[in-house]
Amino acid sequence: xxxxxxxxxxxxxxxxxxxxxDEIVDYFKKRSxxxxxxxxxxxxxxxxxxxxxxxxxxxxxxxxxxxxxxTKTTCASKILENYGSTYTATAVKRLLNEGAVALAxxxxxxxxxxxxxxFSAFFPTKNPWDxxxxxxxxxxxxxxxxxxxxxxxxxxxxxxxxxxxxASFCGIVxxxxxYGLVSRYGLAAFASSxxxxxxxxxxxxxxxxxxxxxxxxxxxxxxxxxxxxxxxxGVENSIEGMRMxxxxxxxxxxxxxxxxxxxEAIEKFEKxxxxxxxxxxxxxxxxxxxxxxxxxxxxxxxxSRYDGIRYGLRIEEDTIDGIYNQTRNKGFGxxxxxRIMLGTFTLSATYYDAYFDKAQKVRxxxxxxxxxVLSSHDAILGPTTPNVAFKFGxxxxxxxxxxxxxxxxxANLAGLPAMSLPMGFVNNMPIGLQIMTKRxxxxxxxxxxxxxxxxxxxxxxxxxxxxxxx
Amino acid sequence: MKSVIGLxxxxxxxxxxxAFCSCKNEVDAEPNTNICPVCTGQPGALPVLNDEVVEYAxxxxxxxxxxxxxxSSFDRKNYFYPDLxxxxxxxxxxxxxxxxxxxxxxxxxxxxxxxxxxxxxxxKMFHSSETITQATSSLVDLNRCGIPLIEIxxxxxxxxxxxxxxxxxxxxxxxxxxGVSTGNMEEGALxxxxxxxxHDDKRSSSRVEVKNINSFKFVQKALEYEIKRxxxxxxxxxxxxxETRGWDSSTKSTVSMRSKEAExxxxxxxxxxxxxxxxxxxxxxxxxxxxxxxxxxxxxRYVEKLGVKEENAKILSKEPELSEYFEEVVKAGVSAxxxxxxxxxxxxxxxxxxGLEFKGEKVPIKHLKKIIExxxxxxxxxxxxxxxxxxxxxxxxxxxxxxxxxxxLQVSNEDELxxxxxxxxxxxxxxxxxxxxxxxxxxxxxxxxxMKKTKGKADPKVVGKLVKQLLDGES
Ligand SMILES: [Zn+2]
Numbered sequence: 037x038x039x040x041x042x043x044x045x046x047x048x049x050x051x052x053x054x055x056x057x058d059e060i061v062d063y064f065k066k067r068s069x070x071x072x073x074x075x076x077x078x079x080x081x082x083x084x085x086x087x088x089x090x091x092x093x094x095x096x097x098x099x100x101x102x103x104x105x106x107t108k109t110t111c112a113s114k115i116l117e118n119y120g121s122t123y124t125a126t127a128v129k130r131l132l133n134e135g136a137v138a139l140a141x142x143x144x145x146x147x148x149x150x151x152x153x154x155f156s157a158f159f160p161t162k163n164p165w166d167x168x169x170x171x172x173x174x175x176x177x178x179x180x181x182x183x184x185x186x187x188x189x190x191x192x193x194x195x196x197x198x199x200x201x202x203a204s205f206c207g208i209v210x211x212x213x214x215y216g217l218v219s220r221y222g223l224a225a226f227a228s229s230x231x232x233x234x235x236x237x238x239x240x241x242x243x244x245x246x247x248x249x250x251x252x253x254x255x256x257x258x259x260x261x262x263x264x265x266x267x268x269x270g271v272e273n274s275i276e277g278m279r280m281x282x283x284x285x286x287x288x289x290x291x292x293x294x295x296x297x298x299x300e301a302i303e304k305f306e307k308x309x310x311x312x313x314x315x316x317x318x319x320x321x322x323x324x325x326x327x328x329x330x331x332x333x334x335x336x337x338x339x340s341r342y343d344g345i346r347y348g349l350r351i352e353e354d355t356i357d358g359i360y361n362q363t364r365n366k367g368f369g370x371x372x373x374x375r376i377m378l379g380t381f382t383l384s385a386t387y388y389d390a391y392f393d394k395a396q397k398v399r400x401x402x403x404x405x406x407x408x409v410l411s412s413h414d415a416i417l418g419p420t421t422p423n424v425a426f427k428f429g430x431x432x433x434x435x436x437x438x439x440x441x442x443x444x445x446x447a448n449l450a451g452l453p454a455m456s457l458p459m460g461f462v463n464n465m466p467i468g469l470q471i472m473t474k475r476x477x478x479x480x481x482x483x484x485x486x487x488x489x490x491x492x493x494x495x496x497x498x499x500x501x502x503x504x505x506x
Numbered sequence: 507m508k509s510v511i512g513l514x515x516x517x518x519x520x521x522x523x524x525a526f527c528s529c530k531n532e533v534d535a536e537p538n539t540n541i542c543p544v545c546t547g548q549p550g551a552l553p554v555l556n557d558e559v560v561e562y563a564x565x566x567x568x569x570x571x572x573x574x575x576x577x578s579s580f581d582r583k584n585y586f587y588p589d590l591x592x593x594x595x596x597x598x599x600x601x602x603x604x605x606x607x608x609x610x611x612x613x614x615x616x617x618x619x620x621x622x623x624x625x626x627x628x629x630k631m632f633h634s635s636e637t638i639t640q641a642t643s644s645l646v647d648l649n650r651c652g653i654p655l656i657e658i659x660x661x662x663x664x665x666x667x668x669x670x671x672x673x674x675x676x677x678x679x680x681x682x683x684x685g686v687s688t689g690n691m692e693e694g695a696l697x698x699x700x701x702x703x704x705h706d707d708k709r710s711s712s713r714v715e716v717k718n719i720n721s722f723k724f725v726q727k728a729l730e731y732e733i734k735r736x737x738x739x740x741x742x743x744x745x746x747x748x749e750t751r752g753w754d755s756s757t758k759s760t761v762s763m764r765s766k767e768a769e770x771x772x773x774x775x776x777x778x779x780x781x782x783x784x785x786x787x788x789x790x791x792x793x794x795x796x797x798x799x800x801x802x803x804x805x806x807r808y809v810e811k812l813g814v815k816e817e818n819a820k821i822l823s824k825e826p827e828l829s830e831y832f833e834e835v836v837k838a839g840v841s842a843x844x845x846x847x848x849x850x851x852x853x854x855x856x857x858x859x860x861g862l863e864f865k866g867e868k869v870p871i872k873h874l875k876k877i878i879e880x881x882x883x884x885x886x887x888x889x890x891x892x893x894x895x896x897x898x899x900x901x902x903x904x905x906x907x908x909x910x911x912x913x914x915l916q917v918s919n920e921d922e923l924x925x926x927x928x929x930x931x932x933x934x935x936x937x938x939x940x941x942x943x944x945x946x947x948x949x950x951x952x953x954x955x956x957m958k959k960t961k962g963k964a965d966p967k968v969v970g971k972l973v974k975q976l977l978d979g980e981s
Contacts, residue, residue, distance in 0.1 A: 103550050111549065122548050224549035229778035258554045258780050334778055337584050340593020341547040345646070356638055360586055383584070383773035392775060 038063050039185030040497045043094055043242040046188055050093065057093020061085075061137050064095040068139060068186040071500060075162045077171075077181040078140040082107045089135035091249070096131065097181050097190040100141040101148055102233070103222040104128050107138075111224050112156040113146045115342045115349045115367030125222020126257065127191065127233045127250040134249050139187055142177030146369045147339065148193055148226045150174050151201050151440040152426070155371045160428065163205060164498040165465055169425040172202030172440075175236060179206040182236045184500050189237040189246055193223055195230045196327050197420075197444025200456035203236055204420035204468030207458045207495060209485075210236050211243040214475045215451035216261040218247065219254030225338040227331035228259075230448040240457060240486040244268045247478075267482050275487045276309035278414040285320040286418035286443055294467060297460035298419050301469050304491040305417070312417075315409050319402045320446055326402065327445045328438055329382050329395035336379025342367065374434065403450040410452075410474045415484050418443055420456035420468035443470060453478040455485050458495040466495075507740070509704045509733045511670050512662035515677065516655050516697040517687045518627060519562040525626045525654035526553030526596060533630075533693075537647035545652035547591030552779050555580075559624060559654040560785065561793065562686040563603055566656055567622050568794045569684045570677075572607030576785055580624075580777040585770045588638075588646050589629035597657075598623035599774045603783065609676050610802070612820075617673050618661040627653040662701065667729035674698055674725050679801045679824045691721050698725055704736045704746075711736050712748035716760055719753045728753040732760055804829055812842035818850045828854075831866040838875050848878055852892060856899045873898045876905045884965045890914040918965035920972060923956070926964070927972045930955040941977050949973050 038060070041049070049055045065083070072078050079100045084107070085093075098104055101111045103121040110116045124132070132138065145155040153161040153176030161176045163169040164184040171180040175192025179202030182190050192199040194212035203210025211234045218233045225231060235246040244267035253262040282302070287295065302312055344350035344363030351362035368376070382391035409416060420443060431437055447454035452475050456468035469488065473481040521531050527544035543551040567574050581599040602623035608616045629651035633641035658677070664670050678689035678696055688695045697720070703713045714736065719728050732751070739746050750769075751760040799807070801823045808819035822832045828849070835845040853874065857864050877898070881891040886909060894908045909915060917923055930952050931938060941948050952973040956964050 101549075103548070109549060116549065119549070123543050123551075125550060220550070221552050222550040225779075227778075256554060257552050259552075259778075333775060337582050337594050337773070337775070340584060340586065341549070341591060343586060343588075343593060345588045346546060346591060347548070356588065356644075380773065383775050385771050385773070388773075388775070 037185075039067060040238070041188065042239045043091070043188045043237065043245060044239070046094060047091070060093050061095055061139075064187055065139060068181070071164075071184050071186050074167065074500070075164060075171075075180050075184055075186075076159050077142055077161050077177040077184070077186060079110055079112060079143050079156075079158060079177070080108055080141045082138055082140065084132065084138040085135070086132040087135050089133060091131065092135035093137060094135070094189075095137045095139045095187050097140040097142045097178055097187045098128055098138055099144055099175050099178050099190070099192050101144060101193060101224040101226075102128055102191060103224075104138060104141065107141050109141070109224065110158075111147045112144045112153075112158060113342075113368065113372070114157045115363070117157070117349065119348050123222065125233075126219035126254045128222065130250050131191075131246070140181065142175070142181055142190060144177055144198075145174035146372050147224065147335070148174040148195055148198055148231075149335070149371050149375055151197065151437055152431070153177060154428065155369060157369050163425050163465075164500055165207065166425070169427050169465065170205065172205035172421075172425060174198040174202075175210075176202045178236045179203055179208060179210065182206070182238065183208050183498060185497060189235055189242055191233060192236050193226070193231055193233050194444075194448065195226045195232075195331060196448050197441040199234045199236060200420050200444050200454060200468065200470060201440060203456040204458075204470075205425035205466070207466030207468075207498070208236055208238060209240055209243050209455065209457045210234065210468070211247060211455045212447060212453065213247055213251065214453040214478055215448075216259050217251045217263070217265065217453075217476070217478065219250075219257040219260050221254055221256040225334075227334040228338060229334060230331065232448075240455070240482060240489045241268065241271065243455065244271055244482045261476075263476060265476065265478050267479050270479060271482050271486045273483055274309075275414075275484050278310045278484065279412070280305055280310050280312050281315040281409050281413035281416045282312060282418060283317045283320060283409070283416060284314050285317060289422065290419065291423060291462075293462040294419055294423060297462060297467060298469070301459045301488070301492075302417070304488060308487055308491060310414075313413065315413070317402075317405045317409055317446075319398065319405045322398050323402055323445045323449060324438060324442055326395045326398045327441070327449060328378070329391050330399060330449075332375040332379035333383050333392050334379070336376045336383065339368075339372070339376055371434070399449050402446060406446060406450045406452065406472075407474070410472075414473065414480060416472040418470050419459075420444060420470040424462045424465035424467050447472050451475050453481045455481055457485055457489060459488075459492065507704050507706050507737050509665060509702055509729075509736075510662045511664035511667070511729060512701040513658075513660045513664070513670060513673065514699045514701070515658040515660075515674070516627075517566070517658065517681060517689070518695040519559060519654040519656060519686055520688060520695075521556060521558040521562060521654055523556055523558070524652040525556055525559050525624070526652055528556075529652065531653050533650050533653065535649055537645075537649060540649045541651070545591065546648055547593070553596060553777075555780060555783065556654065560603075560783065562654070563622065563624050563656050564785065564790060564793045565684050565797065566658075566681060566686050567604035567607065568790075568797055569680050569800055570604075570607040570609060570619055570622065570658070572604035572619060572622055574604045574785070574790050575601065576787060576790070577601070577782055578603040578623075578785075579782040580780045581774050582777050584773040587628070588644065589631050589648075589651065591629070591648065591651060595626060595628065596777055596780070597625035600776065601782075603785075609673055609680070611669060611672050611676070615663070615669070617663045617669070620659045620661050622656050622658050625655050625657055627651065627655050662703075667726040667733065670700060670729055671722055671726040674722055676801070678722075683798060683801055683826045685798075685826070694720070700725065700729055700732075702729060702732050702736070704733055704740060709740065711740055711746040714746070714748065715750045717750060717752050717763065720755065724753060724755055727758060728760060731758065735760065798826070808842070808846070812836070812846075814842055814846040818846040821850050821854070822846060825864060827866055828864050831864075831871070834866075834871050835874060838871055840875050840878050844878050844882070848874065852895055853899075856896060868902070869895070869899055870902070873905050880905070880909070884916055884918050884967065886914050886916050887962055887964075887966070889962050890916065913963070915963065916965045917960060917963050918968045920968060923960075923964055923969060924972055924976075926956050926959050927952070927969060927976060930959065931973070931976055938977065949977075952977075
C-alpha cells in the first residue's frame with residue numbers, strides 16, 4: 037500500500053522506476069480528498085511544486101500557521117480567515133526547493149493554542165484511530181493527515197508539545213528540533229522563545245531526512261544557529277552502553293495502563309544494553325506554571341499585530357479604539373483571548389516581577405537541572421502524554437487541557453530536542469514514548485529513537501478506507 | 507523660582523537600510539514603497555539587527571563620552587497605534603548599549619547623559635483633520651517604520667531654556683560631524699521631548715513633559731512658555747498636575763495631551779526574537795579611535811593653533827562641511843585669519859540671506875581665494891570684492907570674468923588718480939579751508955568724493971595719500 041510507505045520508501049520506488057512522482061502526488065491527492073471528509077484535517081488544499089530535487093514529488097502538508105505563497109495562512113482563526121500568504125516560510129521553502137509538493141494547509145488550534153484542535157475557529161479534526169476522539173494539538177490536522185496516510189509527512193510547530201502530543205495521540209513520529217535549529221521565519225509566532233517547526237512523519241528516518249533539509253542558519257531568523265547537524269549519519273548505530281534517565285516526576289501520576297506500556301518500552305531499552313536510571317528533577321513540578329506565564333506573555337505581544345489595520349479581519353467602528361476592540365473581540369476565540377489577557381496581566385508593570393520575572397528565573401532553574409541530568413545521562417525518557425487521546429468534550433476546564441502538556445513542556449522551556457514515537461496501545465489507542473537529549477544533540481536523540489523503533493517493530497496504521505484501491 | 511530641565515532626544519540614524527530588515531532607509535520615497543513583511547508586521551516575519559545600526563550607535567555614544575556596554579539587549583515596548591504594525595516597538599529598555607555620557611556647554615556646565623539606546627521608528631500618519639480622534643479617515647505610510655533611532659536621555663541638569671537649546675545644537679553638531687544623522691529637526695530626523703519642573707525653597711511643581719518640539723528655536727520657546735505657565739499656576743496656588751503636553755508652534759503655546767493616569771503601561775519584556783547584542787572591546791576601541799575631531803576640539807584648535815577669533819572658530823567648527831571648506835581654503839594658501847573672516851562674514855552671509863544651508867560647491871575655493879588675494883593686493887576694492895563674491899555665489903562665474911565684465915579693477919596708479927583728486931579739491935574750497943584750520947578728519951570726505959567719481963574703483967589708500975599730499979603741498 038502506498039499510503040503506509042515512508043518518504044524514503046517512496047523515493048526509493050521512484051528511483052527504481054516502480055512509480056512516477058506524478059502518480060504519487062495524484063494518489064495522495066485522491067486519498068486526501070476521500071479521507072478529509074471523515075477527518076477534517078485540512079483547512080485548505082493546494083498543489084505547490086517549485087523545483088526538482090531529492091524530494092521530487094513527495095507530497096506534504098503544512099500547518100496553517102506557516103506562510104506559503106499561493107495559500108491562505110489562517111492560523112485557524114477568524115481574524116486571518118482571508119489572509120493570503122505574502123511570502124513563504126524558510127522551512128517550507130527549503131522543502132519546496134528539494135522538489136517536495138505542498139498539498140494542504142492543516143487544521144490546528146487557533147494560533148497553536150490548545151491540544152486537541154477543538155479550539156480551531158473553523159472545525160475540529162478527528163483522530164483517525166477513533167473518530168470520536170481528538171487527534172491532539174495544536175498540530176492535530178498535520179498528525180491526523182500523516183497517521184491516515186493522506187500525506188507521507190507534514191509540518192507542525194511545537195511550543196509546548198504541539199507536535200509531540202498529537203503524534204502520540206495519532207501513533208506517529210513527531211519531532212521538535214533543538215531551539216534554533218530550524219528557522220521560524222514565516223511561522224506565525226505564538227511564544228517566540230519556544231516555538232519550533234518540526235516534522236510529523238511515519239518513521240524516525242523520515243523525520244531526520246526532512247529536518248536535515250529544513251535545518252540550518254537562516255539570515256532571516258536571528259535565533260537560528262550556524263550548526264550543521266547530520267541527523268541520518270550514524271542513525272543506525274548501536275546505543276549499547278548509553279545511560280537513560282527517567283525522572284520520577286514523570287511517573288508519579290501516570291495511570292497503570294500507560295505505566296505498563298512504558299515499562300515494556302523500558303525493557304526494550306534494557307535489552308538494547310542501555311542503563312536505565314530513575315532520577316529526580318525537582319523543578320519540573322513548576323514547568324506547567326512557568327510555561328503558562330511565559331507563553332501567554334509572549335503571545336499577548338506577538339498577537340498585537342492582528343489589529344484590523346493592515347490585513348485580516350476588520351470590524352469598522354467610529355473610533356480607532358473601537359476598531360481594535362471589535363476586531364479583536366470578534367476575531368479571536370475564547371482560548372486565545374484568555375491567553376492574551378493572562379499575558380497582558382503578567383507583563384503589567386505591577387505584576388511583572390511577581391510573575392514574568394520570577395517565571396524566567398524558574399525557567400533558568402529548570403534548564404539547569406535538566407542539563408545537569410543530561411550531563412551524566414545520554415537521554416531522558418518518559419511517556420509523551422499522561423494518557424491516550426481523549427474524547428471530544430471530555431475535558432472541560434482550561435487547566436485539564438493545560439495539564440496535557442506536562443511532559444512535553446520542559447523540552448520547550450530548556451530548548452532541548454525531543455521526539456515522540458509510538459510505543460504501544462492503551463484501550464486500542466496509540467501512545468508515544470518521548471526522548472529528550474541535550475540541546476543540539478539531535479543526532480544522538482535520532483539514534484536512540486531509531487534503535488527503539490527497530491526494537492519495537494513496525495507500528496500499524498489506523499484502519500481507514502479511502503483511495504487505497506491499488 | 508528655579509526650573510529643572512531634562513531632555514529625551516530621538517535621532518534617526520542615516521544608515522543605508524532599516525534597523526531590522528533590509529528595506530531602504532528613505533523616508534521621502536513614494537508612500538509604502540520601502541516596506542517588506544518584517545516592517546509591516548506580517549505573520550511570521552522576524553527582525554534581524556542591521557549591524558550598521560550598532561556601528562552608528564556606538565559612534566554616537568563614543569562622541570557623547572558614554573560608557574559603551576559590551577553586552578546589551580533588546581526589549582519590546584507594547585502599545586497599539588496604527589503606525590506601529592507589530593503592536594510593539596523594539597527598543598532597549600533593561601540593558602541599553604550606552605550610559606553615563608555628557609556634553610559640556612560653552613559656559614563650562616556639564617550636562618550628563620543618562621543613557622543611549624537603540625530602537626526603531628514608527629510609521630507616519632496623515633489624518634483628515636488635526637488629530638486621530640477628530641479624523642474621519644487616516645492614512646499610514648510605513649516607509650519610516652523600522653528606521654533606526656537612538657534615544658538619548660539626559661539627566662535633569664539644565665536650568666534654563668537657552669541651555670536646552672544649546673545642548674540640542676551642540677548635539678546636532680556632534681551627530682553631523684560624526685556622520686550618523688542629518689540632525690535635521692524640521693524634518694524629524696532629530697526630535698526632542700523636554701521634561702520640566704519648577705521649584706523654589708518651599709515648593710516644587712510636578713514634572714511636565716513637553717512633546718512635538720520641532721525646531722531648535724522652539725526648544726527654547728516651548729520651555730520658556732511652559733516654565734512661565736507652571737510658575738504662574740504655582741504663584742496662584744494652583745495645582746500643577748503631572749502630565750504630557752504638546753507644543754503647538756502656531757499658537758506658541760503648550761496644550762495638555764494626557765494626564766499621568768492615562769499613561770500607557772508598555773509591558774516591557776525581553777525581545778525573544780533577538781539574541782543579546784555583544785560588542786567586543788576591540789570593536790569599541792576601533793570605533794572610538796576612528797572618530798573625527800569633534801566641534802569643540804576643532805574650535806579650540808582653530809583658536810589656539812590658527813589664531814582664528816573665538817566666535818568665528820565656533821561657527822566654523824559646527825558643520826563638518828563648513829570646517830572642511832575652511833581648512834581647504836587655508837590649505838590653498840589663504841591665511842587662517844582672512845579665510846575665517848571672509849567665510850563667516852561674507853560667504854555665510856550670502857547663504858543666510860537666502861535661508862539656505864552652506865554648500866561649499868556654490869563658492870569654489872579657488873574663486874574665494876582669488877577674491878581674497880585681489881582684495882589684499884588692492885586689485886579690487888573691498889566693496890567690489892563683495893560684489894564679485896555675490897556673483898560667484900549666484901552664477902558660479904570666474905572672478906576674473908566678473909571683474910572684467912563689470913570693470914571693477916581698482917585704480918591705484920597715482921598718475922591716473924591725481925587729476926580726479928585735484929578736481930575734487932578744487933570743487934570744495936570750503937572744506938579745504940577746514941582742513942587748513944586743522945580739521946584733518948575731512949580727508950575722508952575728499953577720499954569719498956574721489957571714490958564716487960571713480961565709481962568705487964580707486965584704491966582708497968592711494969587716494970588718501972594723494973589728498974594729503976596735495977592739501978599739505980598747497981599750504
Ligand atoms: Zn522592511
